[in-house]
Amino acid sequence: MIGLTHYITDKKFMFISHFRAGLYVVLGCWLPAGINAAEWSAEVGFESSFYLHSGPQGQSKVHPSVRLEAEYYRDWKGGQESFTFSPLLVLDGQDSERTHWDIKELAWIHVDDGWEIRSGIRTVFWGVMETRHLVDIINQTDQVMNFDGEDKLGQPMVNLSIDQSWGTLDLYIMSFFRDRTFAGKDGRLRGPLIVDTDNPRFESGNNRNRIEGAIRWHQYFGDFDIAVSHFSGTAREPVFELQGALIGGTFIPNGMVTPVYPVIDQTGLELQYIYEGWALKAEAISHYGHAGRYNAAVFGFEFTQSGLYDSRIDLGWVVEYSYDEREEQAPVGIAEHDLAIATRWSLNDVESTEMLIGVIADESSDELVFFLEGSRRLGEYWKLIVESRIFVGGDPLPQDLPSVLTQLSNADPDNKLGYLQDEDFLRVELVRYF
Amino acid sequence: MQIITKMHVFILLGAMIFGGSVQANQTKLSDTQQKGLDIATEAERRNDGFIDNRAKLTMILRNKRGDTSTRLLRVRTLEGENDAVDGDKSLMIFDSPRDQKGSALLTYSYKFKPDDQWIYLPAAKRVKRIASRNKSGPFVGSEFAYEDFNTPVVEKYKYDYLRDEQQQEQDCYVIERYPLDKYSGYRRQVVWLDKQEYRVLKIDFYDRKNSLLKTLTINDYALYSDRYWRANNQAMINHQTGKSTELKFSDYRFKTGLRDVDFSINSLKRAR
Numbered sequence: 001m002i003g004l005t006h007y008i009t010d011k012k013f014m015f016i017s018h019f020r021a022g023l024y025v026v027l028g029c030w031l032p033a034g035i036n037a038a039e040w041s042a043e044v045g046f047e048s049s050f051y052l053h054s055g056p057q058g059q060s061k062v063h064p065s066v067r068l069e070a071e072y073y074r075d076w077k078g079g080q081e082s083f084t085f086s087p088l089l090v091l092d093g094q095d096s097e098r099t100h101w102d103i104k105e106l107a108w109i110h111v112d113d114g115w116e117i118r119s120g121i122r123t124v125f126w127g128v129m130e131t132r133h134l135v136d137i138i139n140q141t142d143q144v145m146n147f148d149g150e151d152k153l154g155q156p157m158v159n160l161s162i163d164q165s166w167g168t169l170d171l172y173i174m175s176f177f178r179d180r181t182f183a184g185k186d187g188r189l190r191g192p193l194i195v196d197t198d199n200p201r202f203e204s205g206n207n208r209n210r211i212e213g214a215i216r217w218h219q220y221f222g223d224f225d226i227a228v229s230h231f232s233g234t235a236r237e238p239v240f241e242l243q244g245a246l247i248g249g250t251f252i253p254n255g256m257v258t259p260v261y262p263v264i265d266q267t268g269l270e271l272q273y274i275y276e277g278w279a280l281k282a283e284a285i286s287h288y289g290h291a292g293r294y295n296a297a298v299f300g301f302e303f304t305q306s307g308l309y310d311s312r313i314d315l316g317w318v319v320e321y322s323y324d325e326r327e328e329q330a331p332v333g334i335a336e337h338d339l340a341i342a343t344r345w346s347l348n349d350v351e352s353t354e355m356l357i358g359v360i361a362d363e364s365s366d367e368l369v370f371f372l373e374g375s376r377r378l379g380e381y382w383k384l385i386v387e388s389r390i391f392v393g394g395d396p397l398p399q400d401l402p403s404v405l406t407q408l409s410n411a412d413p414d415n416k417l418g419y420l421q422d423e424d425f426l427r428v429e430l431v432r433y434f
Numbered sequence: 435m436q437i438i439t440k441m442h443v444f445i446l447l448g449a450m451i452f453g454g455s456v457q458a459n460q461t462k463l464s465d466t467q468q469k470g471l472d473i474a475t476e477a478e479r480r481n482d483g484f485i486d487n488r489a490k491l492t493m494i495l496r497n498k499r500g501d502t503s504t505r506l507l508r509v510r511t512l513e514g515e516n517d518a519v520d521g522d523k524s525l526m527i528f529d530s531p532r533d534q535k536g537s538a539l540l541t542y543s544y545k546f547k548p549d550d551q552w553i554y555l556p557a558a559k560r561v562k563r564i565a566s567r568n569k570s571g572p573f574v575g576s577e578f579a580y581e582d583f584n585t586p587v588v589e590k591y592k593y594d595y596l597r598d599e600q601q602q603e604q605d606c607y608v609i610e611r612y613p614l615d616k617y618s619g620y621r622r623q624v625v626w627l628d629k630q631e632y633r634v635l636k637i638d639f640y641d642r643k644n645s646l647l648k649t650l651t652i653n654d655y656a657l658y659s660d661r662y663w664r665a666n667n668q669a670m671i672n673h674q675t676g677k678s679t680e681l682k683f684s685d686y687r688f689k690t691g692l693r694d695v696d697f698s699i700n701s702l703k704r705a706r
Contacts, residue, residue, distance in 0.1 A: 041535060075706060078691075082704065109704055114695065125559045150558065163700045220699075225563065276617070277567040306571045307619065314571055348572040350495050350503045352534070380504070383533045433532030 038074040045069075045385075047429040051188055053422040059186055065092040067429075071105070082109045086154075090145070097184030097197065098144040104154040115162045121154035124172075126216060126229060128272045128281045131320045131340040131360065132298045135268035135283045137231045138214060140178035147189050147389060153178045167219030177208040177234050180259065191419045196243060196256045203262045203290065204234055210263070218270075227270040235264040235289060242405075253405055264289035277304050281320075296324040300340075316344035318358065337363050342371075351377045366393035367417050385429040394418040470593030470609040477632040478588050484662050486512045486692040490685045491526075495576050498676040505574060506530040509683075511585070512692050514543075521545055521587045523697040527705050534574075538705040540697060545589040548615065551580075554702045561702055570619030577648060577670040577679040579619055582639075590614055596624065601635045602653060604628040620647075631655075633663045648672050659688050 045067035054061055068089045075082035086105035092098035107120030124138040138155055145151035157174040182195035204210040212233025219226055238259035244252050265288045273280045282299035300320030308315045324336040342358025355374040361367070370390040377383050394417040463471065493505040506529040514520030521543030528537045536556035543549045551564040569580040591611035599608050606626045613620055621644045626636040633655055641647040654666040668681040695701060 041532070043532075073706065079704075079706060082706070111695075111701075111704070116700070123559045127560075161700060163695065163698050168698075168700050218699075272563065274563055274565050277565050279563070279565050302565075304565055304567075306567065306569075306617075312572050348575055350497070350575045352531075352575060377531055377533055380531055431533070433535075 038072075040070065040072050042068070042070040042434040043431055044434070045429050045431045047427065049188070049425050049427040051422075052424040055188055056192060056419075056422055057185070059188055060094050063092065063094045063188060065090060065098065067091075069104075080111050082111075083107070084109075092144075092187075095144070095184045095187035097182060097187055100144065100181060102142065102153050104152070106154070114164055115160065118159040118161065119157075121156050122159065123152050123154060124157075124159070126227070126268065126270065127283055128225070128270050129283050129298050129300070129320055130302065130318045131342065131358075132322050133283075134285050134296060134298050134322075135227075135229060135270055137229075137236055137266060137268070138172065138174070140180055140236050142181050144181040144183055144187065146387075153181070167217050170214075170216045170218075172212075172214040174212040174214065174233065175209055177202075177210065177212075177261070179208075179261075180236065180238060182259070188425070189420065189423050193240075193242075194256045195240070196258050199258060200238065201241070201258055201260045202234060203260070208234075210234055216268075223274040225270070225272040225274075227268075229268040229270075231264075231266045231268070233263070234261045238262075239290075262290040277306065278302070294325045296322070296326075298322040304344075312348040314344075314346040314348060316346070318342040318344060318356075339363060362417075368392040369417065369420075381433050383431045383433070385427075385431065387427040387429075388425065390424045391417055391420045394421050466595040467593060469595035470611070471588075473595065473607050473609050473627060473632070474586075474588050474591070474593050474611065477627055477634070478586075480632050481585075481662060482513075484511075484513055484659075485689045486510070487658075487662075487664075488685070488687045488690050488692070489664070489683045492682040492684070493574070493576055493578075494680040494682070496678045496680070503575075504530065505576075510692055510696065512694070512697055521549070522585050523694075524584070525697055525702070525705060526583075528574075536706075538702050540699065540702050540705075541584060542697075543584050543587060545587050548617075549584060552699055552702060554705065559703070561699055567617045569615075570617060577672045577675075577677055578681070581613075581615075581618060581620075582650070582670070586611075591623075598629075599626065601626040601628070604630065604635065606635060631663055633665070646673055656686070658686055662688060 047065045047067060049063040049065075051059075051061045051063075070087055072085040073082065084105045084107055085103075087101065087103050089101045090099060103121050104123055105121060107118055107122045109116060109118045125133075126136045126138065127133045133150070138157070139152035140155065141149045142151040142153045143149060155174055155178060156176040157172050160171045162169045162171075179197060179200055182197050183190035185194055202208065202210075210233060212231070214229065214231040214233070216227060216229035238261045240257035241260050243254050243256040243258055245254070246252075267286045269282075269284045271280075271282045279302040281301065282297065284295065284297040286293065286295050298320055300318070302316055302318050304314055304316040306314050318340070319342075320340045322336070322338045322340070327336050338360050340358060340360045342356055345355045345357070347353040353374075353376040355372070357372050358370070360369045360371070368391075370388075370392065372386070372388040374387075375383060375385045487510070489509050491507040491509050493507065495503045495505070508527045508529065510525045510527075512523045514522050523543075524541045526539045526541075528534045536554075538554040540552045540554075541549050542551075548567070549569070551569075552561050553564055554561050571580060572578070573580050573583060591613055593612075594610045596608040596610055599606050606628050609625050609627070610622055611625060612622050619641065620639050621642050622640045624638040624640075625634055627634055633652075635652055637650040637652075638646060639648040639650070648670055650668060650670045652665045652668045655663045656666060657663055664683065664686050666683050668683075669678060670680075671678045
């Protein structure tokens with residue numbers, strides 16, 4: 001045992017030292033003298049998701065996982081040049097699709113007078129809303145990480161950012177498309193059909209190597225913020241094609257779907273107006289792809305009551321309404337006319353205790369999704385994060401394949417969350433920071 | 435007296451812009467009000483021309499039982515270019531607690547309107563604008579409110595001179611200042627400034643109900659560039675909760691070549 005531990009420790013050490021040595025060699029070639037700061041930081045998350053029911057296809061109620069995330073940062077020339085490397089590794093006890101790794105950041109930033117150039121793998125966020133990120137499109141969603149879709153995969157790019165009195169203009173050239181991750185056979189929060197992530201199809205003849213472009217202009221005038229953006233490339237969100245075989249002239253499905261990534265053009269608009277404790281916000285997109293054009297919008301406000309009843313507590317109200325022009329033709333999971341109401345509680349204590357509690361309601365059906373996200377720091381190096389979703393008002397979908405297919409081909413627009421009715425969960429993550 | 439005349443014009447301008455929401459005394463100040471304003475103006479004048487500075491900040495949060503929690507920050511300040519309307523720009527970067535490492539807070543302060551504030555959330559790679567009204571809230575769980583951190587701009591208060599008094603064994607002016615911002619968490623503040631250098635040594639903060647809320651004691655001043663006094667130590671005690679927060683500044687550097695681009699929203703995403 002001792003020998004083994006020793007061996008592992010040694011090996012780990014060797015890995016790190018090799019790795020560092022390698023990095024120094026790589027960087028050493030173009031790193032001039034005068035390095036300001038170089039640092040490593042890391043976090044390890046121990047997570048478990050507890051589901052109220054077993055999955056419709058017999059998936060487990062308990063899903064433990066470990067997440068390792070690190071960051072190396074170094075800058076020189078007084079911060080004018082910087083380099084960031086941030087890898088992610090997730091090991092999931094149940095779902096082999098959720099066991100994955102990613103390079104979230106591997107980028108060099110050069111800052112100059114009024115412009116900067118950022119090259120490499122990066123994560124970029126666009127938008128102003130809280131419950132739905134319509135305009136955000138640069139990065140692929142790391143769907144297996146979290147149901148809320150806020151986790152992203154690193155996107156290779158060159159980004160020129162021009163910062164002038166007339167605003168900030170960002171130009172992006174991207175390639176090496178990242179496939180969306182999807183829960184596997186043993187994973188939860190998925191539809192009845194398995195997404196065949198190993199065999200995606202692309203509308204673009206260059207598959208993942210299509211050169212994509214994006215542009216965004218952002219400016220603020222006093223309390224008013226505006227951003228206009230355009231993206232041209234492969235959609236981050238696939239459409240699905242039923243898999244199967246033709247046997248004797250009859251299509252026999254195999255229970256899987258192929259993700260198909262179309263080529264799209266999407267124009268986005270972001271607006272925000274701050275007035276005293278209010279933030280009025282809106283995002284809108286116009287999307288053009290294989291199935292024509294559609295528009296969608298989300299708008300609402302965030303109002304914060306600072307120092308609730310003379311306490312230290314801040315209570316924020318988030319109200320957002322989503323509209324999708326496709327209405328009932330909108331794919332499953334798309335908020336075509338949904339209202340989200342949430343309260344954000346910030347205790348402003350030493351532990352930075354925060355909680356977001358809310359509900360998303362489909363105005364035309366009885367479907368409701370209750371959500372809770374909370375966090376609290378435990379000492380200097382630990383943090384507890386809890387998250388929960390409860391799905392109410394939909395009818396569970398049938399389980400046998402023929403009925404599933406009938407259901408899907410004749411989907412009930414008022415039962416879009418039917419497939420999630422047994423997926424109520426509580427997720428607890430304990431994070432250690434290094 | 436030229437400064438004072440300029441002051442009047444500014445207050446008047448401010449009152450015009452805000453349609454009278456600024457309850458400044460545009461017409462005639464009483465002798466003690468005039469003296470209070472003169473002292474505040476002189477204190478600000480003595481800090482003029484610092485251009486920019488950088489410092490490291492350790493915050494020690496202490497609860498009633500004496501348990502402590504520490505935060506490490508770096509602070510950068512750029513003096514406003516246009517003295518007539520601009521206040522300073524400041525950037526605070528968090529190194530700890532570790533879960534907030536990389537978060538940064540950017541503030542543009544103005545003389546006649548509420549500050550603009552943005553926060554960078556590194557996990558989401560997102561810059562979020564903060565509604566200007568929410569400045570009376572506690573800063574990262576400490577006994578300091580957001581508004582306590584901002585360099586006080588003369589035009590944001592009205593003043594009254596109270597008395598002369600000894601504080602930290604120095605002869606001091608004691609003045610009272612009333613925030614003009616209706617969303618300030620304070621009704622008034624009593625400020626002790628030493629007569630020699632016009633450095634703030636102590637502030638009593640009175641809440642909206644006019645009861646004593648907090649006391650800030652500032653000491654261990656050091657002189658930089660032969661002109662600018664900066665305190666290495668600030669201690670805020672909350673009388674209503676028994677909690678306290680200590681600020682320890684170190685590695686002060688002046689005229690470090692910071693520019694507007696180092697305080698842009700774009701730069702917030704890569705602030706280190």
